[in-house]
Amino acid sequence: MRLITPPVGLTALADTDLVGQVTRILTQAIIKGQLLPGAKVVEAGIARELGVSRAPVREAARLLEQQGLLVSHPRRGFFVRKLEATDIDEIYDLRICVECHAGVLASKNMTPANRDMLRRQIDVMHETAGIDDHARQIEEDYKFHRMICEIAGSKRLLRLFDDLASELRMTIGLIGRLYDDPHRIAQTHEALLEVLEQGHPDIITARIDYHIGAAWREVGKLVRELPSSTNGAAT
């Protein structure tokens, strides 16, 4: 069977997928702090506000639960997850494990195109370093690390990174500021890129371990300084 009508290269039009939209909106609301940690997510309320029924909201909430942004107490509803210090530790610990691996894989797939992509991202980081938009700066930082996972070439690795990043984003509103000078952070990434190009697994691992470990220590310090909402959302 031959191809009868040749494709003309049109972009598929936006699906009116409500579940996906609700998921994105809720995620943004949590990141932006409109939904504070521990807050109850009332299905009917969200549904009314968005002009949809509860069914899509419930399905979206289940997704966000699986993703770690919400917790579900049966018969009582969904609540915005409260990240404890131990959660932060777990996430950063996994990040190190995962990103070290991604780095090694990525270095094997390193092409000029990939190198340029990373290089350009570092440029973007330098550009946004001057602007007073911490959320944006953190986001550009994530983008760089995400690229490494993309280059590693494993869908599951990438999804894992996205999940972890998504959980960490919750803390942006909490922390509110970067833990170091943005330019300095960008420079750190230059060094990281250099090591990736060189391609020695041990060195890459050590470097990424230190890189993320540094962030871990700083964020951990900040989190422990905070009023540190003591309860665990249980009862």
Add this chain to the structure above:
Amino acid sequence: MRLITPPVGLTALADTDLVGQVTRILTQAIIKGQLLPGAKVVEAGIARELGVSRAPVREAARLLEQQGLLVSHPRRGFFVRKLEATDIDEIYDLRICVECHAGVLASKNMTPANRDMLRRQIDVMHETAGIDDHARQIEEDYKFHRMICEIAGSKRLLRLFDDLASELRMTIGLIGRLYDDPHRIAQTHEALLEVLEQGHPDIITARIDYHIGAAWREVGKLVRELPSSTNGAAT
């Protein structure tokens, strides 16, 4: 309205936590091969067969999608995921990454109680080695590895392992038999436990890397031997 889609032979269920039950039942149906890879999962059919409405079934399907057991084609429904050879590779690659890390963490938390638990599990593996129940043998193997993740003490690490194992379980019906003598596999785990007790990170990593790598190579060989359903579940 007649029954259009043929029943899959699912059992009835209780009346609380429907979503959880449907999730478990569908998972089992996939593992046991009642729902073959590529098969369409008709919401109404499943719902009718289980005696519930479509709402819980949809939510369960969404969970299984996030978990990688199902894929969703918008407006066309859910289908049982088809694992390609590259998927197997990704999963085992991640398993190595994750379980090496878990092993190192676990060795730090190693207590007599933990040691005994692992030891007993190896005994169980030896016991079931004689029985002609390959699914059971594989399950006991997973249990041992899961214990290591439990001992590691990170909820996220454990969940990650469960997700990966869940995806791999899909292949049990596909592979159908163990890739090696069960007793020999059990012995391998004894060596693994020994290394864990000793507590040298590098040795642990190397050992687990080799241990899982061996399974990877064997399973990979089996998968590539199969008719290897070439298409991607489209149409």
Add this chain to the structure above:
DNA sequence: CAAGATTAAACTGTCGACAATCGACGATTA
């Protein structure tokens, strides 16, 4: 006035229904 009991409101879990959409099959045309 405080603590427990009681009642009312709100919310979740689940269901059945309806319109929009998809895939299959047969009709149509060159």
Add this chain to the structure above:
DNA sequence: TAATCGTCGATTGTCGACAGTTTAATCTTG
């Protein structure tokens, strides 16, 4: 004859409703 179009049944996406449970608000009582 083969490719395209039109039609129809099956299935999804979404909705509004109802029962049971949880939460709060109010009342009772020592």
